[in-house]
Amino acid sequence: MWIPAGRSWWRGRALAPWASGPARPRLPWSRPAPTHAVATDPRAPSRPYGSAELKETPDMSRFPVEDIRNFSIIAHVDHGKSTLADRLLELTGTIEKTTNNKQVLDKLQVERERGITVKAQTASLFYSFGGKQYLLNLIDTPGHVDFSYEVSRSLSACQGVLLVVDANEGIQAQTVANFFLAFEAQLSVIPVINKIDLKNADPERVEKQIEKVFDIPSEECIKISAKLGTNVESVLHAVIERIPPPKVHRNNPLKALVFDSTFDQYRGVIANVALFDGMVSKGDKIVSAHTLKTYEVNEVGILVPNEQSTHKLYAGQVGYLIAGMKTVTEAQIGDTLYLHKHPVEPLPGFKSAKPMVFAGMYPIDQSEYNNLKSAIEKLTLNDSSVTVHRDSSLALGAGWRLGFLGLLHMEVFNQRLEQEYNASVILTTPTVPYKAVLASAKLIKVVKYLIPLCMSTNRELHKGVKVAEKLYFLKKMCNLLGSIMAIISSSFLLASFDYEDAGYQTAELVKMDILLNGNIVEELTTVVHKDKAYSVGKTICERLKDSLPRQLFEIAIQASIGSKVIARETVKAYRKNVLAKCYGGDITRKMKLLKRQAEGKKKLRKIGNIEVPKDAFIKVLKTQPNK
Ligand SMILES: Nc1nc2c(ncn2[C@@H]2O[C@H](COP(=O)(O)OP(=O)(O)OP(=O)(O)O)[C@@H](O)[C@H]2O)c(=O)[nH]1
Numbered sequence: 001m002w003i004p005a006g007r008s009w010w011r012g013r014a015l016a017p018w019a020s021g022p023a024r025p026r027l028p029w030s031r032p033a034p035t036h037a038v039a040t041d042p043r044a045p046s047r048p049y050g051s052a053e054l055k056e057t058p059d060m061s062r063f064p065v066e067d068i069r070n071f072s073i074i075a076h077v078d079h080g081k082s083t084l085a086d087r088l089l090e091l092t093g094t095i096e097k098t099t100n101n102k103q104v105l106d107k108l109q110v111e112r113e114r115g116i117t118v119k120a121q122t123a124s125l126f127y128s129f130g131g132k133q134y135l136l137n138l139i140d141t142p143g144h145v146d147f148s149y150e151v152s153r154s155l156s157a158c159q160g161v162l163l164v165v166d167a168n169e170g171i172q173a174q175t176v177a178n179f180f181l182a183f184e185a186q187l188s189v190i191p192v193i194n195k196i197d198l199k200n201a202d203p204e205r206v207e208k209q210i211e212k213v214f215d216i217p218s219e220e221c222i223k224i225s226a227k228l229g230t231n232v233e234s235v236l237h238a239v240i241e242r243i244p245p246p247k248v249h250r251n252n253p254l255k256a257l258v259f260d261s262t263f264d265q266y267r268g269v270i271a272n273v274a275l276f277d278g279m280v281s282k283g284d285k286i287v288s289a290h291t292l293k294t295y296e297v298n299e300v301g302i303l304v305p306n307e308q309s310t311h312k313l314y315a316g317q318v319g320y321l322i323a324g325m326k327t328v329t330e331a332q333i334g335d336t337l338y339l340h341k342h343p344v345e346p347l348p349g350f351k352s353a354k355p356m357v358f359a360g361m362y363p364i365d366q367s368e369y370n371n372l373k374s375a376i377e378k379l380t381l382n383d384s385s386v387t388v389h390r391d392s393s394l395a396l397g398a399g400w401r402l403g404f405l406g407l408l409h410m411e412v413f414n415q416r417l418e419q420e421y422n423a424s425v426i427l428t429t430p431t432v433p434y435k436a437v438l439a440s441a442k443l444i445k446v447v448k449y450l451i452p453l454c455m456s457t458n459r460e461l462h463k464g465v466k467v468a469e470k471l472y473f474l475k476k477m478c479n480l481l482g483s484i485m486a487i488i489s490s491s492f493l494l495a496s497f498d499y500e501d502a503g504y505q506t507a508e509l510v511k512m513d514i515l516l517n518g519n520i521v522e523e524l525t526t527v528v529h530k531d532k533a534y535s536v537g538k539t540i541c542e543r544l545k546d547s548l549p550r551q552l553f554e555i556a557i558q559a560s561i562g563s564k565v566i567a568r569e570t571v572k573a574y575r576k577n578v579l580a581k582c583y584g585g586d587i588t589r590k591m592k593l594l595k596r597q598a599e600g601k602k603k604l605r606k607i608g609n610i611e612v613p614k615d616a617f618i619k620v621l622k623t624q625p626n627k
Helices: 081-091 109-114 145-155 173-184 203-214 233-242 366-382 407-421 463-479 483-488 491-495 530-547 587-602 614-622
Strands: 068-075 121-129 132-140 160-166 188-194 255-264 268-277 279-281 285-288 294-296 299-303 307-310 312-314 318-322 336-339 357-363 387-393 397-404 425-427 435-438 446-456 499-507 509-516 526-529 555-561 564-571 604-607 610-613
Touching: 068 081, 068 145, 068 173, 068 233, 081 121, 081 132, 081 160, 081 188, 081 233, 109 407, 121 233, 121 299, 121 318, 132 233, 145 173, 145 255, 145 407, 160 173, 160 203, 160 233, 173 188, 188 203, 188 233, 255 366, 268 279, 268 312, 299 312, 357 366, 357 387, 357 407, 366 397, 366 407, 397 407, 407 425, 509 530, 526 530, 530 555, 530 564, 530 614, 610 614
Parallel strands: 068 132, 068 160, 160 188
Antiparallel strands: 121 132, 255 268, 255 336, 268 318, 279 312, 285 294, 285 336, 299 307, 299 318, 357 397, 357 425, 387 397, 435 446, 446 499, 509 526, 509 555, 555 564, 604 610
16 A cells, blocks of 8 residues: 655645635644533443434434534545444444344445445434534445545535544555545544454554644544444444534524435435525425425424434434425436525535446337436436437437446446336447547548546655656556446546546557448447457357357358458257147247247347347447457
8 A cells, every 4th residue: 555755745725615714724633622611521421312212203303513523434445434324324233233144334236235335324313422413414325436536425414533543454545545534524534444353453553654644643543343332332432522513503594405305106306415504394384496486394204213203403403304206307416495585696516426337228128218217317316427418329329328437337237227216228238439530521531549648646755656647547547448347447546536627648549340241231330449349340150140049041241341241150940840849730830930030020120231229239349358
């Protein structure tokens, strides 16, 4: 793991657009001289007011601003965020303490199956400390770089973070990237060294690393085992002592930030809100700054971690709000909600995500187009880092071109569509966009191809790492299209990677045609890197051979660049006698089989005199080897 030479390497970074208020004179993460009233007697009894006591609607007015702490748990992937969240929920009595509590905030099926967090989740905890009861709003965030947009949005609702670092692995790429996000948002950072129970744990080494890399005094690190629960209570104490309460004004009119949204079939949009000013309750008339539509609030509440309705929510608190928003274009993430009678200046919202890879998405059956459209809209409400543009393909019909933050993100989105919306889709091979320079407007002859060139914007990174990173990128990018995907799987490089559009660069790409008995199959024409053309062409020919039904004549499948054939497969002739099984049999059965064959033919596309079933295209396009 690389460690920067100097301590001041991070200084001078620009603030994120949503970071508001004047810069603090002190380092944002160093332990503040508490300006807020904090209990000083650590032996004071801790009397959790847990969900068991939430049989009655909780009175949120019991929590003045100074008794509220809003914080996120951030870390590199698998360093133990969700396990720490489990212990915090147990310690505060929010959930019963059982041995079954394993990553309880990972609610999605995809999270359970893959064992990773992909969605940030909020939970409100009640915790008594020094004879006072606090409201702690915790947001557990994903660790994988593909979901870092979740982290940046979550931080907008917080004043501090727990930066969890594995006592064995030490600082990793996402530790650095997430630290930056917290730093840019001017949040207090509490370093937590986790997994001290591991045999190879070396918390002292990690402590020094944290001091060196982040300039946080080692005595501020809290060493815990989230798995065993060791020393976890001191994390809660630190949250209260080191994270300031939110700077908000309850006497001002309502100003609520929508930092997450889900779509419920029956209740419409459920917006997760952080109240920056004022208060909101059932029956209030509110306006969306995004659509300027007015709504009546049907329900407000907190997440413990499931929804628990409350009479009101007050500035400084984090919860949910339902206001009869029935379509996904309402209550967009980043929207500001305000009272109908008291318009306010909207909050800055969020930077839009920068997609890294693009793939085509099509319904398996075109009659499912509208259902799939609705499913994509609902899911992108919950995952606003996906970009969606309408697209169409000769072979696959009407669909969309989707942009994702990485390959894992693409897979998870696809899996969520299937699991949460019962959608079956064709997802084409992911790629990056490219341009072709034509010989002239009239002459469609490609002079050269250009691929997008990215420039790392992490100027603070250590020179050695940066140079290596750039070289790796440039080498890869110049060598083959789509190489960014290879880098995406390299967690370290990508995690420290941000990019700006740096224009396009010439690449050695060629147009490759696929032919059936000499006729070009337009649907399968593709652009590949020169060095990869043979292997891609060969694989496409082989897959086409496997999926083309035999016909009455031989079929030559060829891959060619211009007039040069680079790969070939042959489908042998075959006469399919559908009536063979009905030899001497019943005439109605024969008619049925002939009818079924005729129906099947409707799904065929004729190329020359060859009938190609749609399935063949799907198999080839879906599984096309990486260009
Ligand atoms: N030995 C040990 N294992 C731990 C500890 N905390 C977490 N783990 C294990 O580390 C693995 C990852 O834990 P998670 O809590 O899912 O990590 P995470 O940071 O939330 O993971 P992502 O959200 O996917 O980034 C799991 O197998 C946990 O059981 C700990 O204190 N000690």
